[in-house]
Amino acid sequence: MAIFTCLCLSILTAQVARAADMSDLSNTLIYAGENPETINPLLNIPAELPSLVFSGLMKYDYNKPVPDLAESYEYDDASLTYTFKLRKGVKFHDGKELTADDVVFTYETLTKDDTLASSVTSNYQDIASVSAVDPYTVKIVMSQFNAAMLDYFTIGICPKHILEGQNFNTTPFNQNPIGTGRYKFVEWDTAGNTIIVEKNADYYDKVPNIDRIVYKTVAVESTKALMLQAGEADLAWLNSKYAARFRGLEGFKNIDFKTADYRGASFDFHTDFWQKNKDSTGVLNYAINKKEIVEGVLVGEGLPAYSPIQLSTFGGNTKADIYPYDLARFSQEIEKLGWKKGADGIYERNGQKFSFSIQVRDYEEERVDIANVVSRMLQAVGVEMKINLVTRFDWKAGYNGFLAGMAAEFDPDQFYATLVTGASENTMAYSNPEIDDLMNKGRHAKDPNERKQIYAQFEEAYAKSPGTLLVAFLNGNYVSVAGLDGLDTGRVLGHHAVGVFWNVENWTLKR
Amino acid sequence: MSGVEANDRLETVSGADADDSLETVGGADADDRFEMVGPDYVKRESAVKVATFRDWFKGKPIIACLVFTLILMGCLFAEFLINHDPSQFYLTNLNQPPNSEFYFGTDSMGRDIYSIIWQGGRASLLIGVLSTIILTVVGVIYGCLSGSTGSFGDNVMMRAVELVQSIPTLLMILLIISLMATQNVLSISFVIGITAWFALARIVRSEVRQIRNSEYVLASRCMGSSFLFRMRKHLIPNFVSAIMFVVISSVATNIGMESTLSFLGLGLPVEVLSWGSMLALADRALLLNTWWVIVIPGAFLVVTLLCLTQMGNFFRERTNRRPSNI
Numbered sequence: 055m056a057i058f059t060c061l062c063l064s065i066l067t068a069q070v071a072r073a074a075d076m077s078d079l080s081n082t083l084i085y086a087g088e089n090p091e092t093i094n095p096l097l098n099i100p101a102e103l104p105s106l107v108f109s110g111l112m113k114y115d116y117n118k119p120v121p122d123l124a125e126s127y128e129y130d131d132a133s134l135t136y137t138f139k140l141r142k143g144v145k146f147h148d149g150k151e152l153t154a155d156d157v158v159f160t161y162e163t164l165t166k167d168d169t170l171a172s173s174v175t176s177n178y179q180d181i182a183s184v185s186a187v188d189p190y191t192v193k194i195v196m197s198q199f200n201a202a203m204l205d206y207f208t209i210g211i212c213p214k215h216i217l218e219g220q221n222f223n224t225t226p227f228n229q230n231p232i233g234t235g236r237y238k239f240v241e242w243d244t245a246g247n248t249i250i251v252e253k254n255a256d257y258y259d260k261v262p263n264i265d266r267i268v269y270k271t272v273a274v275e276s277t278k279a280l281m282l283q284a285g286e287a288d289l290a291w292l293n294s295k296y297a298a299r300f301r302g303l304e305g306f307k308n309i310d311f312k313t314a315d316y317r318g319a320s321f322d323f324h325t326d327f328w329q330k331n332k333d334s335t336g337v338l339n340y341a342i343n344k345k346e347i348v349e350g351v352l353v354g355e356g357l358p359a360y361s362p363i364q365l366s367t368f369g370g371n372t373k374a375d376i377y378p379y380d381l382a383r384f385s386q387e388i389e390k391l392g393w394k395k396g397a398d399g400i401y402e403r404n405g406q407k408f409s410f411s412i413q414v415r416d417y418e419e420e421r422v423d424i425a426n427v428v429s430r431m432l433q434a435v436g437v438e439m440k441i442n443l444v445t446r447f448d449w450k451a452g453y454n455g456f457l458a459g460m461a462a463e464f465d466p467d468q469f470y471a472t473l474v475t476g477a478s479e480n481t482m483a484y485s486n487p488e489i490d491d492l493m494n495k496g497r498h499a500k501d502p503n504e505r506k507q508i509y510a511q512f513e514e515a516y517a518k519s520p521g522t523l524l525v526a527f528l529n530g531n532y533v534s535v536a537g538l539d540g541l542d543t544g545r546v547l548g549h550h551a552v553g554v555f556w557n558v559e560n561w562t563l564k565r
Numbered sequence: 566m567s568g569v570e571a572n573d574r575l576e577t578v579s580g581a582d583a584d585d586s587l588e589t590v591g592g593a594d595a596d597d598r599f600e601m602v603g604p605d606y607v608k609r610e611s612a613v614k615v616a617t618f619r620d621w622f623k624g625k626p627i628i629a630c631l632v633f634t635l636i637l638m639g640c641l642f643a644e645f646l647i648n649h650d651p652s653q654f655y656l657t658n659l660n661q662p663p664n665s666e667f668y669f670g671t672d673s674m675g676r677d678i679y680s681i682i683w684q685g686g687r688a689s690l691l692i693g694v695l696s697t698i699i700l701t702v703v704g705v706i707y708g709c710l711s712g713s714t715g716s717f718g719d720n721v722m723m724r725a726v727e728l729v730q731s732i733p734t735l736l737m738i739l740l741i742i743s744l745m746a747t748q749n750v751l752s753i754s755f756v757i758g759i760t761a762w763f764a765l766a767r768i769v770r771s772e773v774r775q776i777r778n779s780e781y782v783l784a785s786r787c788m789g790s791s792f793l794f795r796m797r798k799h800l801i802p803n804f805v806s807a808i809m810f811v812v813i814s815s816v817a818t819n820i821g822m823e824s825t826l827s828f829l830g831l832g833l834p835v836e837v838l839s840w841g842s843m844l845a846l847a848d849r850a851l852l853l854n855t856w857w858v859i860v861i862p863g864a865f866l867v868v869t870l871l872c873l874t875q876m877g878n879f880f881r882e883r884t885n886r887r888p889s890n891i
Contacts, residue, residue: 346657419849427656
């Protein structure tokens, strides 16, 4: 008891000391979010913090790109050239002015630096050259037209005067970032799992109302919910079950976004099993009762998935929804592929059992639940999916896949890097010539109607030989304290419900 | 063999006790052999009662035994008791409080708690028993060796035990588990057993030191018996009742340890059902206000542990009552 009291006291005094240190908490938002390794727009795209600390040539207004650091831009179709006029007087958080050199430096790193280990480089491969005409004008010449390029120009601009000559993957800048964004980085307390950012009073556009954001890095879903409940966090993305618990509770608000974020079992085509059984990925869809998973695991907060770009622009071709939940059909189709049920009730072909493993991170409870249910449904029909709970993904352990999530909340071309053979984010080694072709056509087509058709074809082609057993799209269920206003659910969020801070400058917090 | 002998011995001991009591009774009431019969003769009842059923039960942990047998039977014959598939997710029946279809309710994934308890109890009890067997074998052999060798060897062996014992058990288990791949019932039992035999070895060693110079042990040595033979024929039968308490309480401790490990997420994989892996869902249940998900498996665990402790306690008291054999 004495020890317990001591502990409580020490925690209390620590908290008081902290509070005194940060002077006034009344206009500080405490956000419980994922644990980032870096805050660098080039290294981790789908993350909240880079979007706060950095800003790009363009930004998303809802889900459409509009000029941000650029005052205006022009595109000359004949010479395939974008000309950006930059805002004057934009300062990095260290006081130095942003010029065309910084923009050139950022884009040259993306396109020319071979050491850069980034998942997005494939999105910039059509850039032929970047040059500064004068300190406020940047010319970007393309090698061919890229329909999603304006989206990709939203990437944050990094300061040349700090990063020149450094290795982007390892520079201390990644933990101590300086950008031009709405919030300035203050400190990263790795022991206290806290990242603090403060509003940028010199911001070139609307300065945010909320003075400070304390970003608590917690990965465990139940911890986030407990923190909200205990008043230790003001805003967090919760899984649908925990979010449901806060509905109608006094002092809390549920803010439900749409996301383009799906969950499914992604197959690793590096592994021998899927190399040999590429043809048998789609058939598994017949055995999964996706509707029941949405109703049960997601308590209705989502919808059954049939295509990765179902909720993106141009996506949602219902002709790609070719797998009804039908167990009789499943056994018919799988036997057509040459699988026979073995003595133990598991399908076999060429002496190999239909048995594969996936890894799931143990703290992502919703994914663990989905994996468990899917595994159970597959087992019921004679396919074994073993689940390995890990604390960190281990890509070398030889698992046949993982419980994946991905999103293209803007342009379907966001899947280019993941699905095209050899592209920068194709970590599962998915390779399908038809998909490569359609993805390339879609990227370089100009006419929106033509693109719509191409992506409709893509969805049908992908459904026939999917790299992921798609299960469901999630809603982005945020929960906040009642005093937080201004969140705009008009934006469709991305993977891990990222993008909630898109209009943070309009938020207000009343305690 | 040794078991039979132990029983024999127990019987003789209790026989001797009974004789003693008879004698004293006889001494006090010596005059009863002659009864004076007179006009106001009242028939007197004999002071020595025939042992009734009730007397036999006296002091024995009957309720604990009964309850434990019930739980054990329930787990062994789970197939006849359960009314749902324990590993099935009833996604249309999430977080149901106890009702007539799901007797103990369902958890947030629609699993039937009632069916899991019986099925999961198997793993928990099996781990408890298996790890106890491991710790008993290791502890007894080590204790006998240490007790039988000379004082130098004994010193070294006991200091070694003390040294390892000073490492917290949980820490040691975590270290061993981190070296192993995925867990199953056998490997968990092994890890728990291999880290829990130290206390037993010390008790065995002190018992062995008391009897190692008895004439029958010396005689056996002189006749060239092997260590294992002496351990089996002379040592174990003499201390088996003394360590019974430790062994039975170990079952309880080990079941508790499995629950602790599974609760921490270090024990059995999620798809292997046990009481511990059920308790691992506790924080989720707290958030979702589903008390039955924690309270019911918790109650089963606590009741089982209480029963085992009661039974262990009975053996301890009996050993303490017995005349010392120094």
